[in-house]
Amino acid sequence: MSANFIALKSLLTKEINRFTRIWLQTLVPPAITMSLYFVIFGTLIGERIGTMSGFSYMEFIVPGLIMMSVITNSYSNVASSFFSSKFQRNVEELLVAPVPTWIIIAGYVGGGVARGLLVGCIVTVLSLYFVNLNIANLGVLLISVLFTSILFSLGGLINAILAKSYDDISIIPNFVLTPLTYLGGVFYSLTLLPDFWQGVSKANPIVYMINTFRYGFLGVTDIPLVYSFSIIFLFVAALFSLAYWMISRGYGLRS
Amino acid sequence: MSALSIKGLTKTYKGGVEALKGIDLTVEQGDFYALLGPNGAGKSTTIGIISSLVNKTQGDVEVFGYNLDTDLVKAKQQIGLVPQEFNFNQFETVLQVVMNQAGYYGVTRKLALERAQKYLTELDLWDKRNARSRELSGGMKRRLMIARALMHEPRLLILDEPTAGVDIELRRSMWDFLQQLNEQGVTIILTTHYLEEAESLCRNIGIIDHGTIVQNTSMKALLSQLNIETFVLDINPVENDVSLSGFETRLLDDHTLEVDVEQGHELNTLFTELSKHGITVMSMRNKANRLEELFLRLVNQTR
Numbered sequence: 037m038s039a040n041f042i043a044l045k046s047l048l049t050k051e052i053n054r055f056t057r058i059w060l061q062t063l064v065p066p067a068i069t070m071s072l073y074f075v076i077f078g079t080l081i082g083e084r085i086g087t088m089s090g091f092s093y094m095e096f097i098v099p100g101l102i103m104m105s106v107i108t109n110s111y112s113n114v115a116s117s118f119f120s121s122k123f124q125r126n127v128e129e130l131l132v133a134p135v136p137t138w139i140i141i142a143g144y145v146g147g148g149v150a151r152g153l154l155v156g157c158i159v160t161v162l163s164l165y166f167v168n169l170n171i172a173n174l175g176v177l178l179i180s181v182l183f184t185s186i187l188f189s190l191g192g193l194i195n196a197i198l199a200k201s202y203d204d205i206s207i208i209p210n211f212v213l214t215p216l217t218y219l220g221g222v223f224y225s226l227t228l229l230p231d232f233w234q235g236v237s238k239a240n241p242i243v244y245m246i247n248t249f250r251y252g253f254l255g256v257t258d259i260p261l262v263y264s265f266s267i268i269f270l271f272v273a274a275l276f277s278l279a280y281w282m283i284s285r286g287y288g289l290r291s
Numbered sequence: 292m293s294a295l296s297i298k299g300l301t302k303t304y305k306g307g308v309e310a311l312k313g314i315d316l317t318v319e320q321g322d323f324y325a326l327l328g329p330n331g332a333g334k335s336t337t338i339g340i341i342s343s344l345v346n347k348t349q350g351d352v353e354v355f356g357y358n359l360d361t362d363l364v365k366a367k368q369q370i371g372l373v374p375q376e377f378n379f380n381q382f383e384t385v386l387q388v389v390m391n392q393a394g395y396y397g398v399t400r401k402l403a404l405e406r407a408q409k410y411l412t413e414l415d416l417w418d419k420r421n422a423r424s425r426e427l428s429g430g431m432k433r434r435l436m437i438a439r440a441l442m443h444e445p446r447l448l449i450l451d452e453p454t455a456g457v458d459i460e461l462r463r464s465m466w467d468f469l470q471q472l473n474e475q476g477v478t479i480i481l482t483t484h485y486l487e488e489a490e491s492l493c494r495n496i497g498i499i500d501h502g503t504i505v506q507n508t509s510m511k512a513l514l515s516q517l518n519i520e521t522f523v524l525d526i527n528p529v530e531n532d533v534s535l536s537g538f539e540t541r542l543l544d545d546h547t548l549e550v551d552v553e554q555g556h557e558l559n560t561l562f563t564e565l566s567k568h569g570i571t572v573m574s575m576r577n578k579a580n581r582l583e584e585l586f587l588r589l590v591n592q593t594r
Contacts, residue, residue, distance in 0.1 A: 042397045050387070057382070
């Protein structure tokens with residue numbers, strides 16, 4: 037077994053142990069929040085809304101809500117884990133060891149993806165109580181959720197590298213991520229918006245991720261898949277490069 | 292081959308603070324080396340650069356011939372670091388802390404478990420292996436950091452004040468452990484504020500102050516520079532000041548006498564002089580640790 041593989045396995049195991057050890061803080065809250073969304077928006081209000089893009093409102097919002105929980109959990113897992121490693125200085129355990137930068141990124145991002153996808157699975161299982169989910173394209177569904185999770189895990193990592201206090205790792209989720217997610221077409225189809233606001237919405241990268249994921253379930257999307265995947269892959273490549281540059285330079289980690 | 296070779300190392304922090312002003316230092320393989328200096332002298336910056344926690348401004352560092360700029364992975368594999376402050380994850384168990392670190396160095400799980408048992412047992416922590424590390428006492432935490440640093444069996448162990456805040460009994464058992472490691476061939480670099488520790492453990496010594504090396508020599512050669520030693524004698528009560536031929540004396544109170552003894556002066560002569568004056572010595576001790584006196588003298592010279 038190569039040294040790099042052992043290092044990656046150790047880091048990944050440590051990351052997964054971390055969020056499963058505090059499952060009450062990491063796995064239960066999204067399950068409760070999303071159940072409330074299903075009850076209030078899906079069942080109580082949704083029945084009065086009628087159909088959206090040819091599907092019941094509940095069927096329409098479930099993929100978006102699953103994706104929303106994947107995004108927020110992937111992001112916050114890496115942001116809080118890496119920042120607390122920096123704060124407690126145990127990131128030094130990695131910096132003194134011969135661990136390549138890409139392994140450090142893969143280990144933390146892997147932890148974020150593991151939590152994001154686990155929460156996504158929990159929310160999916162809960163949604164089955166409210167709606168019968170059909171899968172239109174499993175490949176699109178899995179690739180979109182995996183790469184979106186990777187993308188936001190990388191975002192959380194960069195946020196943690198830049199952060200100087202715990203406040204700094206809550207600013208982006210609260211003031212950027214949440215508005216972009218809510219305005220990213222979780223609760224409505226972009227076609228309902230006037231042309232101008234449809235154009236504005238297309239500047240929101242989360243729109244592409246939610247639409248692609250929804251396509252995996254429902255087979256309908258507001259945006260062509262090729263655009264969506266290009267945007268997702270482009271962001272993943274850009275954020276990975278930025279994180280790689282920062283960690284290898286010791287930005288925010290070495291004085 | 293040198294275990295550590297530093298040439299022209301400089302470090303200027305953002306804001307312009309010049310922590311290291313071009314230091315040169317060589318530590319031979321198998322050495323037990325003390326790196327001493329007052330707070331803020333540049334010890335931790337030097338250690339930080341060697342262990343890749345601080346970016347250097349200029350200069351070259353080689354560890355067992357591996358240059359940090361060109362052979363970083365191999366250089367890192369040679370080094371075990373015991374930092375000054377506790378920097379392990381406080382929520383992980385003792386075993387998890389050491390196993391993770393072994394994993395980062397590519398040590399297989401089976402081998403890591405064997406080493407964990409060996410080092411945690413030797414450092415008296417095996418019974419605590421499933422305890423969360425934050426529940427350990429200060430001394431146990433220090434020993435955990437030593438065990439963690441040994442998991443990949445480094446050839447160079449760097450300890451930054453390993454016995455700070457540790458009681459005397461435990462400190463001595465840690466000294467024994469470090470001496471055994473050194474006898475097994477591990478090169479050790481130690482920084483400490485307990486100069487007695489440096490004097491009793493280390494063969495060679497470097498003193499750093501204001502970012503420059505002010506002394507880099509063997510402990511023996513350094514101590515030989517001390518030409519006067521001061522002894523404190525507990526004597527039978529005397530009424531008048533005591534004047535001894537060939538010795539500088541000070542009567543601190545009626546039963547405590549301080550005597551300066553120059554290098555080369557025999558203590559027998561001192562006792563003969565004391566007997567002549569009818570003074571009985573009940574006990575005697577060094578006024579200060581010899582290394583402490585030299586250290587203060589060398590550091591004060593640079594101010």
